[in-house]
Amino acid sequence: MKVLLKILKMIIVMSLLFLFHFFIVFFLPKPINTINIFFIFFILFIIGWEKSVIVWLAWLVFYVFELYAVTPLGFIIVPGVLSVIVVYLLYINVFTNRSWFTGAALSAIAILINRLAYLALVYTLNYSSGISKIVLRNFFTDLFWEITLTSAATGLLFFLLSKKINRFGRDKVQMIF
């Protein structure tokens, strides 16, 4: 019963995240609509709960995006899952403190890995014939705004949550072996 409730809670959270994502992408003007709510959630979950189940949640999110992509299978899901695994390992082994700049840095690293891994897949598997300079320039411009705004939002949210919620408090540190 407890497991079922946990699964139900996670489904509700993911649904709300998707709705929030649609709102940001469709309603807000450029460049604010480049904020990536999913990576904000992933980083806050990693810092707050320190559980590796976030990788499976990320897998589910990127699987849904893969359903609507015209790129070959795996171009969305592999970079996405890879980026979350890397930042989780970074948090556990490198960024052991809990502060707003850790959240911001992890967010920036995750998005950078995700987008660059996607670009690497496109070029490595020779899917790149026809990518014009304008498309690449727009890609990197959007990437800059996505990293800047998302990491700023993550840092700000973590700072506010650390003041109110014990889980994000600075003095609560768990060593994971």
Added chain:
Amino acid sequence: MRYRNIIIIFSVVFIIILLRHFGATGWADRKIRFLFNLGSSAVYNISVSYNGGASRFNSVDDLKKGYVELLDKYNKNVVDQTELALLKEENAGLRELMGFLERNDLSFLGAEVISKSSDALRNTIVINRGSKDGVAMNMPVITGGGFYIGKIRKVELNSSVVQLINDQYSKIAATVLNNNKSIGVVEGGFGLSLQMNFIPQNEDILVGNDVITSGLEAEIPYGLILGRVDIVEKEPYQPFQKAILSPYIDLNKIRTVSVLLSS
């Protein structure tokens, strides 16, 4: 997280990719798409209504200028409509005289746009029609009665993904409505504009010329409007000239489209 767990995660990812490739996850995909489409279509429709289909004006002077331009276009349109009606009548008469058959075997399927692209490098939209409605790969998609906006690039049971004309992989055979009826290839991937390449150097292209589909591709009929010439790039000693086009339709604010089922 141990290395074993990382290997397990990536193994699961690759197994799911393989299963999807062979269509084994179809039933789960349909359920997920159904739920996703409900949310995205509701929010997308509200956002298009909120952001409006009309242009925004920064000042009263801009509004007045826009109004005067529109009035000029309307008056010109009235004259063109009259000439067109006369030409149609003459054409019908000539065809009857020559014994030609009428070619009007186009059928349309209306669809709503429920989402935009989820891919950073692509320009695609998702519509709420799929294989169960008769949609198939590479079918052309139009809006506003005759403006070509893209073609179907992915078909599922209840939804399809449309590659827009400003997508980097979009290439269409086109004709300029000038005296020479110049042909070329209209390509996307240039931001909001389109680029028409391989136009013969010796043919005259003017700013303001309309560009339509040439009908040289199997699935795309002749006469669908692509855009208007904004800039002509002609370099001496080059075999071809280029034109930069702007589409008539704002590709970020499309709500309803039609899929051409047969041509």
